[in-house]
Amino acid sequence: MNKHKKIVLTATIFLATINNAFSCEEYKSHPREKLQEYRSVLLNADADSFDRLFAFEQLVCSDNPNIRNYALKKGLENAKDELVRNQIMLEAMMLKSRIDIHLKKTKEITKEDKSFIDKHSGVYSSIIRYKDREQGCISLFTESTCNTSHSVFIKGNKVEYNSMGIYGEFKLSESNELVGFLRVRESSDYSKIPAVIELF
Secondary structure, rough: OHHHHHHHHHHHHHOOOOOOOOOOHHHHEEOHHHHHHHHHHOOOOOOOOHHHHHHHHHHHOOOOOOHHHHHHHHHHHHOOHHHHHHHHHHHHOOOOOOEEEEOOOOOOOHHHHHHHHOOOEEEEEEOOOOEOOOOOOEEOOOOOOOOOOOOOEEEOOOEEEEEEEEEEEEEEEOOOOOEEEEEEEOOOOOEEEEEEEOOO
């Protein structure tokens, strides 16, 4: 069996289990030749999506933090297919210890919105309490489950934010950031504040 067929077969097995556990049970050390092989597949724009997905997972589960960071950044920079981009975004979100939402002042937002931005120095932050990769959710309140009132939900290339009555929607952009809005209150005193969540 040649190298390409081996990668496809391994990726097929990997795909069959993706819904059950797409996460690193433990970080692992890869020999140099394997790292080079996975990198080549990850950066190959013509490679099969599942092969690239498998290569990404191997690199992001490396015991070397620099390789994990490389897999996230370079993987997203070079990925064009939605499957790979969405999975890298999910993994980047799951590696965070807090959610930082960068707020932008515009002419369209209200006086109350501007006061909210000033109060938080332009960045609204939430500490992460719990993560569930299988459900694609991050809890900002409880430490054992994702409550719909205080969580971040990742659905494909979109992210929904709910906490303390504050709501936001974001989408993975071509600039590899989550771009959207944050709404502080459901009243005429507030509008949708343009906002960005940086993945790295």
